[in-house]
Amino acid sequence: MKYRKMGRTGLYISEISLGSWLTYGNSTDKETAVKVIDTAYSLGINYFDTANVYANGRAEVIVGEALKKYPRESYILATKAFWPMGTGPNDKGLSRKHVFEQVHASLKRLNVDYIDIFYCHRYDPETPLEETLRTIDDLLRQGKILYVGVSEWTAAQMAQALHIADRYLLDRIVVNQPQYNMFHRYIEKEIIPFGEKNGISQIVFSPLAQGVLTGKYKPGGNIPRDSRAADPNSNMYIGQFLKEDKLLKVEKLKAVADEMGITLSQLAIAWVLRQPNVTSALIGASKPEQVEENVKASGINLSDEILNKIEAILQ
Ligand code: NDP
Numbered sequence: 001m002k003y004r005k006m007g008r009t010g011l012y013i014s015e016i017s018l019g020s021w022l023t024y025g026n027s028t029d030k031e032t033a034v035k036v037i038d039t040a041y042s043l044g045i046n047y048f049d050t051a052n053v054y055a056n057g058r059a060e061v062i063v064g065e066a067l068k069k070y071p072r073e074s075y076i077l078a079t080k081a082f083w084p085m086g087t088g089p090n091d092k093g094l095s096r097k098h099v100f101e102q103v104h105a106s107l108k109r110l111n112v113d114y115i116d117i118f119y120c121h122r123y124d125p126e127t128p129l130e131e132t133l134r135t136i137d138d139l140l141r142q143g144k145i146l147y148v149g150v151s152e153w154t155a156a157q158m159a160q161a162l163h164i165a166d167r168y169l170l171d172r173i174v175v176n177q178p179q180y181n182m183f184h185r186y187i188e189k190e191i192i193p194f195g196e197k198n199g200i201s202q203i204v205f206s207p208l209a210q211g212v213l214t215g216k217y218k219p220g221g222n223i224p225r226d227s228r229a230a231d232p233n234s235n236m237y238i239g240q241f242l243k244e245d246k247l248l249k250v251e252k253l254k255a256v257a258d259e260m261g262i263t264l265s266q267l268a269i270a271w272v273l274r275q276p277n278v279t280s281a282l283i284g285a286s287k288p289e290q291v292e293e294n295v296k297a298s299g300i301n302l303s304d305e306i307l308n309k310i311e312a313i314l315q
Contacts, residue, residue, distance in 0.1 A: 001044025002298045004279045007174045008199030009147060011116075013076060015273055015298040017047035017280040018291065019205065022234040024050075025058025028286045037066040039288040041075065043295045047203070049177075049282055050110075051080035051121060052102050057109050064110035072112065078203075079106045080151060080177075082121030094124035094132040103139055118145040119177055123157045130164055137170040149175035149203075155194035162198060173200060177282070180204035180272050181213060182253070182314055183241055192277045201279040204272050208283060208294075212241040213268035215254040219247040228286070252313045256306060262296070269297035271310060 003012040018040040024033040037048065050063045060079060067075055081102035084092040092098060099120075106115060118139070120132065139145045150158060150173050158173060165172045176195060178187045180202065187202065195202055208214055211228050221242075223229045229238050250264070257267040269281045285291045302310075 007201035025055030078117035
């Protein structure tokens with residue numbers, strides 16, 4: 001496993017990292033979840049991603065429990081807040097009250113003394129950014145959070161956050177967590193250039209388009225029984241990628257991977273990692289074998305010839 005520095009910080013993150021959305025506490029039973037996390041840890045993955053809202057807190061409990069046996073300094077734990085955790089008017093968003101309470105609730109569920117990276121899961125137009133950033137800065141100073149990140153914020157929103165942080169000498173956001181894969185490339189236009197200029201790195205989620213870029217979904221609509229697309233609790237999100245035109249492209253991309261002697265999931269992960277501003281490809285996994293396959297993408301360099309072939313297919 002290779003490690004990259006997160007933006008302008010001194011923190012090294014594994015090129016491939018593991019998340020818990022839709023899997024742990026949800027579609028994947030606890031025993032399997034722990035096996036997947038153990039496999040990831042043993043193969044050098046040091047960044048584990050969760051959120052308060054994943055399986056309504058159960059994902060945090062499982063991730064925390066699985067990692068508890070390892071030295072705290074050997075892994076990086078990231079969690080997030082923004083999405084509703086209840087039905088009350090203050091059970092969501094980035095208000096001082098909700099962020100403060102959710103960070104403490106996450107610490108309890110994860111069973112740790114501090115969170116390495118705390119993300120604002122989305123931008124909250126209803127709360128003044130000063131209020132959110134001041135709260136996070138307080139939590140940083142209390143040692144409950146080490147770094148602050150955002151997820152799916154626009155470049156303008158991140159610029160506003162940097163401006164406020166500099167004006168009031170608050171800690172700056174250092175990482176963004178956007179979606180990025182061969183079928184979802186909006187960050188290339190503005191977010192990556194902004195990140196490069198301002199020392200904000202990207203930890204990108206769904207690099208495999210939720211499993212579509214592994215090649216296991218074939219044109220014609222044949223869905224493997226043990227896959228995310230077959231799971232009624234999880235399949236509402238993957239539909240955007242399960243389109244015939246995309247599945248035909250997947251077949252062609254798989255031929256490129258075959259030619260290189262690697263798997264399509266390894267090609268898809270190496271492809272997002274070709275961007276120096278991407279610190280880590282944040283994968284999900286429902287089985288240990290998937291992690292074993294995917295980590296081999298670390299260190300694969302794609303030649304210009306291969307990149308051009310991929311570009312021609314994606315056009
Ligand atoms: P991926 O694109 O990596 O998809 C992961 C899924 O693909 C797995 O759960 C598995 O599903 C399948 N898969 C993975 N590897 C293989 C393989 N080698 N062979 C066959 N199937 C494979 O990422 P996710 O969409 O799961 O997102 C990853 C993480 O990103 C999340 O866990 C979360 O931490 C974060 N995230 C953050 C968001 C945000 O708003 N900040 C939003 C979404 C995700 P299966 O076996 O069930 O088919």
